Amino acid sequence: MEAAMNPGLPDPQPRRRAVRRTVITLVVIAVAFYAGFIWLAAQRA
Amino acid sequence: MTATTAGHDAVHDGHDHGHEHAPPRGLWRWLSTTNHKDIGTMYLVLSLTMFFIGGAMALVIRAELFRPGLQLVEPMFFNQMTTMHALVMIFGAVMPAFVGLANWLIPMMVGAPDMALPRMNNWSFWIMPFAFALLLSTLFMDGGGPAGGWTLYPPLSLQTGAAFPFVILSIHMMGVSSVMGAINIIATILNLRAPGMTLMRMPLFVWTWLITAYLLIAVMPVLAGAVTMLLTDKYFGTSFFNAAGGGDPVMFQHIFWFFGHPEVYIMILPAFGIVSQIIPTFARKPLFGYASMVYATASIAFLSFIVWGHHMFTVGMPLAGELFFMYATMLIAVPTGVKVFNWISTMWRGSMTFETPMLFAIAFVVLFTIGGFSGLMLAIAPADFQYQDTYFVVAHFHYVLVPGAVFSIMAAAYYWLPKWTGHMYDEKLGRLHFWCSAIGVNILFFPQHFLGLAGMPRRIPDYALQFAEFNMISSIGAFIFGFSQLIFLWVVIKCVRGGEPAPAKPWEGAHGLEWTVPSPAPHHTFQTPPQITEAEAHS
Numbered sequence: 250m251e252a253a254m255n256p257g258l259p260d261p262q263p264r265r266r267a268v269r270r271t272v273i274t275l276v277v278i279a280v281a282f283y284a285g286f287i288w289l290a291a292q293r294a
Numbered sequence: 295m296t297a298t299t300a301g302h303d304a305v306h307d308g309h310d311h312g313h314e315h316a317p318p319r320g321l322w323r324w325l326s327t328t329n330h331k332d333i334g335t336m337y338l339v340l341s342l343t344m345f346f347i348g349g350a351m352a353l354v355i356r357a358e359l360f361r362p363g364l365q366l367v368e369p370m371f372f373n374q375m376t377t378m379h380a381l382v383m384i385f386g387a388v389m390p391a392f393v394g395l396a397n398w399l400i401p402m403m404v405g406a407p408d409m410a411l412p413r414m415n416n417w418s419f420w421i422m423p424f425a426f427a428l429l430l431s432t433l434f435m436d437g438g439g440p441a442g443g444w445t446l447y448p449p450l451s452l453q454t455g456a457a458f459p460f461v462i463l464s465i466h467m468m469g470v471s472s473v474m475g476a477i478n479i480i481a482t483i484l485n486l487r488a489p490g491m492t493l494m495r496m497p498l499f500v501w502t503w504l505i506t507a508y509l510l511i512a513v514m515p516v517l518a519g520a521v522t523m524l525l526t527d528k529y530f531g532t533s534f535f536n537a538a539g540g541g542d543p544v545m546f547q548h549i550f551w552f553f554g555h556p557e558v559y560i561m562i563l564p565a566f567g568i569v570s571q572i573i574p575t576f577a578r579k580p581l582f583g584y585a586s587m588v589y590a591t592a593s594i595a596f597l598s599f600i601v602w603g604h605h606m607f608t609v610g611m612p613l614a615g616e617l618f619f620m621y622a623t624m625l626i627a628v629p630t631g632v633k634v635f636n637w638i639s640t641m642w643r644g645s646m647t648f649e650t651p652m653l654f655a656i657a658f659v660v661l662f663t664i665g666g667f668s669g670l671m672l673a674i675a676p677a678d679f680q681y682q683d684t685y686f687v688v689a690h691f692h693y694v695l696v697p698g699a700v701f702s703i704m705a706a707a708y709y710w711l712p713k714w715t716g717h718m719y720d721e722k723l724g725r726l727h728f729w730c731s732a733i734g735v736n737i738l739f740f741p742q743h744f745l746g747l748a749g750m751p752r753r754i755p756d757y758a759l760q761f762a763e764f765n766m767i768s769s770i771g772a773f774i775f776g777f778s779q780l781i782f783l784w785v786v787i788k789c790v791r792g793g794e795p796a797p798a799k800p801w802e803g804a805h806g807l808e809w810t811v812p813s814p815a816p817h818h819t820f821q822t823p824p825q826i827t828e829a830e831a832h833s
Contacts, residue, residue: 264485268410271481275511279473283515283522286549290523290534293545 317817325420328412329817330397333419335714337394338707340422342783344386345700347430349776351379356738356772358755359765372755373441374433380444384561385468386426388695391703392564393418393475396503398714400479402808402815403497405488405824410481418474425467432457432464443753445550446521448535448543452528462525469514476510479503488807490826494588497806498581501588502567505595509556509563512599517553520546544609551602559598561695563591565662565702566633569655571806572709573637576652577644578803583636590629597626607675608682616675623673627666634663649801650724654705657697657732665693668743683753686746692739696775697732704731704782711789712796716814719789723781730778737771 317323317332327333354375358366367375397415401408409415432439437455440446446461454461483504487496496504523534524546533539535546566587574581581587603611603619637659646652668690672678681687704727711719741764746752750761757765799809807826811819 267485268481271484272411272477275477275480279477279511279515282512283519286516286519286552287523290519290545290549293542 326416328408328416330401330409330412330415331714331815331817333409333415334394334396334398336419337390337397337422340419340426341387341391341394341703342786344382344390344426346779346783348379348382348387349779351375351382353772353776355379356769359757360769361766362757362759362762364756367755369755370438370441373443373753374439376753377440377443378429378433381429381440381465382426383695384444384557385465386422386429388561388699388703389472390422392503392506392561393472395499395564395568395703395706395710396475396479399710399808400482400500400503401486402811402819403500403806404483404486404491405807405820405826406482406486407818407821407823409478410486411478414474415478418471418478421467421471421474425464425471428460428467429464432460435460445547445554446524447550448524448527448546451524458528459525462521465521466518469518472510472514476507476514479507480511483507488820488823488826494585495826497567498570498584498587499564499567502563502570502591505591506560506563509560509595509598513553513556513560516549517557520549520553523549544606547606547609548602551605552599554605555602556595556598558691558694559594561699562662563595565658565699566591568702568706568709569637569658570633572651572655572705573640573659574805575709575801575803576649576655577641577646579640579644581636582639582642583632586632587636590632593629594626597622597629601626604673604675604678607678620673620675624670627670630666634659634666645803649708650719650721650728651705651709653725653728653732654701654708657728658701658705661693661697661701661732661735665690665695665698668693681746683751684746685742685750685752688752689739689742689746692742696739697735701731701735704728707782707786709801710808711786712800713808713811713813713815715789715793716796716812717789717793718796718800719785719793723785723788727778727781727785730781731775734771734775734778738768738775739771741765741768741771 317327317329324332324336327336354367355372358364358372397409400406429439435455435457437457439457440451440454440461442450442454452458483496483500493501523532526532527534527536527541533541535541535543537543570581570587601619601623603615604623607616607619641656648656668686672681672687672690708719708724711717745761745764745768748761750757750765796813798812800813801809807820807824808815810824
């Protein structure tokens with residue numbers, strides 16, 4: 250919508266998809282570090 | 295580093311289409327804002343507030359240590375002060391200051407209209423005041439606040455009273471906020487850069503924050519995991535760190551320092567970025583060795599994951615382990631040395647002037663290097679057995695964090711205040727603040743090296759008589775440094791309220807997209823992305 254009004258703006262759709270991919274990847278990394286370290290500690294305890 | 299020809303049309307293009315939004319007024323503006331500049335301002339205000347709260351705690355500590363014997367506070371309260379001072383300064387002052395600077399500057403530096411996830415940005419910030427209200431409230435609970443040191447080592451930390459679960463919850467809240475902020479920063483840098491703003495054309499501040507954000511995502515969950523396990527050990531019958539139940543208290547130290555050492559770099563890499571912006575401006579030369587600065591930052595970040603054992607040489611570990619952690623730690627001196635070399639080379643034969651931001655940046659280079667050298671001394675495993683848990687360690691990390699991280703934040707505040715407020719700050723007061731701080735900080739921390747080498751242990755409210763003189767000098771320095779920060783507060787308030795109008799680019803030698811927009815920066819910038827060319831990027 251904004252892009253249609255303003256030809257200077259790039260099409261936001263691919264950018265939105267890229268942001269979503271980045272966020273999902275980073276959340277997975279963060280959860281993996283949290284759960285992974287607790288799991289590792291549980292193996293040792 | 296970068297410049298643009300996009301000019302004013304990039305500033306608030308939305309105005310031309312009749313949908314420029316003025317920010318709402320009053321409290322609602324700050325509660326509901328998704329604007330990166332507003333959120334950046336809130337982070338910076340929170341950081342300054344916590345800096346004074348944490349500073350007041352430091353002055354309680356130094357007042358008690360002014361003379362041998364117990365004068366002012368109970369030993370238990372003293373221990374709460376050392377613990378809370380660290381937690382407040384690390385998580386409440388230094389980290390939010392850098393996140394505030396990132397919010398204000400990264401979108402403008404890469405030519406983006408805002409952060410990639412503005413609503414999450416609002417949430418990231420508003421978690422923080424509640425987290426710190428919770429943390430500070432523990433001081434008034436039964437048994438007082440946490441007193442076992444910011445490292446929360448079990449079994450000592452498990453003796454905390456009613457405050458314990460609240461401390462754990464507040465640390466989880468800070469962690470969630472930091473991870474959300476880091477995700478936002480990475481998503482912004484990777485996806486919202488203006489056309490032509492390639493990775494290797496980004497300002498150094500953006501680069502250092504990109505790498506810092508990855509560090510945050512890797513290690514904040516590890517801290518969260520460690521404190522979750524502390525909580526389950528205390529209240530749910532697990533034995534992660536309880537030797538009686540088959541657990542291992544030393545394992546907590548390994549996990550904690552796997553977080554803790556990268557955390558040190560989380561607090562210093564953005565400082566490197568700030569100094570790399572400021573020195574070229576006031577030396578009126580491009581940054582020497584841009585690419586090597588990027589690679590050095592990445593190397594430091596990588597090495598930060600494999601050196602945690604140097605914090606625990608004395609717990610007992612195989613010789614091979616001690617040698618590995620010792621040499622890996624010493625390796626960090628190489629990329630750090632590259633950086634110091636590059637800053638000095640940037641200044642070499644530059645047309646230098648010494649405005650307040652440059653004074654703080656030069657002091658950073660000199661004094662951070664002193665902190666780096668004492669770090670190298672601590673890296674030597676056999677020597678560390680002597681230094682462990684003495685005031686030498688306190689002197690070392692305070693040189694890294696105060697004239698290191700804090701001075702870089704001061705430098706950044708003076709450098710970008712004209713862009714944020716639209717007014718020039720009072721240069722005379724700024725220089726007064728610098729000289730009082732630079733002299734005060736050395737009187738405060740340099741004698742602590744001698745105290746540590748003479749064997750004074752850290753985290754004690756009383757000490758033997760032979761340590762009296764250096765402690766008195768250190769405490770005098772603390773009060774000079776502490777009260778000097780009121781000058782900074784006054785400079786900021788004065789600059790916000792008025793002063794000589796600042797042009798778009800108040801510093802002759804400055805380069806970068808943020809200097810192409812008016813001062814103060816409009817509420818919305820770069821709604822139409824600017825185009826960055828090769829020639830402009832290297833101007």
